[in-house]
Amino acid sequence: MDEIISMNDVTKSYEKGNIKALNGVNIRIDEGDFVSIVGPSGSGKSTLLNMIGALDKPDRGHVKVAGQNLLENENLSKFRAEKIGFIFQLHNLIPTLSVRENVEIPMYSQKIDSKEMKKRSFELLDYMGLKNRANDNITKLSGGERQRVAIARALVNKPSIILADEPTGSLDSENGIKVLNILKKLHDDENVTLIMITHDQQIAKMANHIIKMKDGKIIS
Numbered sequence: 548m549d550e551i552i553s554m555n556d557v558t559k560s561y562e563k564g565n566i567k568a569l570n571g572v573n574i575r576i577d578e579g580d581f582v583s584i585v586g587p588s589g590s591g592k593s594t595l596l597n598m599i600g601a602l603d604k605p606d607r608g609h610v611k612v613a614g615q616n617l618l619e620n621e622n623l624s625k626f627r628a629e630k631i632g633f634i635f636q637l638h639n640l641i642p643t644l645s646v647r648e649n650v651e652i653p654m655y656s657q658k659i660d661s662k663e664m665k666k667r668s669f670e671l672l673d674y675m676g677l678k679n680r681a682n683d684n685i686t687k688l689s690g691g692e693r694q695r696v697a698i699a700r701a702l703v704n705k706p707s708i709i710l711a712d713e714p715t716g717s718l719d720s721e722n723g724i725k726v727l728n729i730l731k732k733l734h735d736d737e738n739v740t741l742i743m744i745t746h747d748q749q750i751a752k753m754a755n756h757i758i759k760m761k762d763g764k765i766i767s
C-alpha cells in the first residue's frame with residue numbers, strides 16, 4: 548500500500564520546553580488505513596492529530612502528508628481544505644446557520660458554484676439520514692444529529708484523510724454507535740484514510756491499527 552502520512556522524529560514543546568507534547572515521534576500510515584490513537588490524558592494525542600492536519604507545526608522533525616512536506620508548504624489552508632476532513636468532539640458548528648449551510652462551509656474557499664454546493668450538501672445529508680432537516684437551524688438538532696452534520700461537513704470536499712478527535716465523546720452509546728458505523732462504512736466504501744482519537748478500548752479495536760501514546764511518545 549502507498550504511504551499517505553509520515554512523521555520523522557517529530558518534537559513539539561510548550562512552556563519554553565518544559566512540556567514535551569510530542570517527543571521524537573515516528574509514524575507511517577498507508578492510504579486507506581483506519582488508525583485509532585489511544586493513551587492517557589495529556590499524552591499528546593491531539594497534538595499528533597493537529598500536526599497531521601497542519602493545524603500545528605513541529606519544533607523539529609518532518610511531517611509529510613499526501614505527498615506534501617508540510618513545513619515547506621506555503622498554502623496550508625488550501626492543503627487542509629482539499630485533503631483533510633476534520634471532526635471534533637464539540638463539532639464546532641455555527642449556531643446561526645442552517646444544517647445545509649454548516650455542511651457547505653468548507654466549500655466556500657473552493658471555487659464551487661452554488662448549485663453544485665447544494666447538490667453535494669443534499670447528497671451527504673441524505674447519506675447521514677438528515678435530508679429532511681437541511682433547512683432547519685442547527686440548534687434544533689440533537690447531539691447525535693449534530694455530529695452527523697459535522698461528518699457531512701468533513702466529507703464535503705471529498706478529502707482523502709479524515710481526522711476525528713473523540714467523535715463520539717459527547718454522545719450516548721446508541722448515537723455513538725451510529726456515528727461510528729457511518730465512519731466505518733466510509734472507510735470501507737470510499738477507501739478514506741481514517742485517524743481517530745478515542746478513550747474507549749472497544750471503539751479503538753474497530754481500527755486496523757492502534758497507536759498507543761504516553762508522555763509524548765508512541766509506545767506501541
Ligand SMILES: Nc1ncnc2c1ncn2[C@@H]1O[C@H](COP(=O)(O)OP(=O)(O)OP(=O)(O)O)[C@@H](O)[C@H]1O
Pocket residue numbers: 561562566567568586587588589590591592593594595
Ligand atoms: N497550547 C498549549 N499550550 C501549552 N501546553 C499545551 C498546549 N497544547 C497542549 N499542551 C500540553 O501538551 C501535552 C499534550 O497535550 P494533548 O492535548 O496533545 O494531549 P491529549 O493526549 O490529546 O490529551 P486529552 O486526552 O486530555 O485530550 C499536555 O501536557 C498539554 O497540557
